Amino acid sequence: MQRADILTGGAIIAMLAFSFFGIQSAYAAITNQLDFGDRGEDVTELQTYFSTTPVIYPERLVTGYFGPLTQAAVRRYQTAHGIVSQGTPVSTGYGRVGPRTMASINAQLIGRDESAPLISSINVSTGSTSASVGWMTSEGARGKVYYDTSPIRVSNIFDVNGVFSGEPTVSGILAQYDGVERSAQAVNITGLSPNTTYYYLIVVLDSSNNVSVSLPASFRTNQ
Known part of the structure; x- marks a missing residue:
């Protein structure tokens, strides 16, 4: 087996780091209860947060206006988080951002993990028809x-x-x-052709679905 160290001196590879929840480093807390027809920064913050989760807010529109699409997203969020799943905004709070819903959303906004795992120590071992790609991450991550x-x-x-x-x-x-x-991860690749150059790229996701992507690199199989 031929071993090709992609990094030297323990340096961390330059990478593209992205977060599933958006490129903002932090969200602001929602400070007011919200109802249908409201406008303003709190509505914008709510829509921005919801827009990162398509199952809650598939339209992903950030308008600053609390209309029917936003109300539907609030109801999906309330149901998914066990807050309330029936009734009306007046009778049960279903479809409005009341005290319980606001507290739940703010807990998500303020306590969110937005740090993507760092990829380091990438190395490749090659055979004539196989290769093993290994790397380290700064936290546990799926690779x-x-x-x-x-x-x-x-x-x-x-x-x-x-x-x-x-x-x-x-x-x-x-x-x-x-x-x-x-x-510490290692992925084995089989069924390769001998004496052939292959390009590869690593994608890692942590438990919060923050994503890091390595820069593309290459290796060559043995003859």
């Missing part, structure tokens, strides 16, 4: 390796509205992985 004989491309980092869309789309073949969070 994926994409590879191909053509340069790897990364896309769909942001959607058409400029909102971060989560894990990016990566070209190439996804190597088999187990989805277990570890700080």
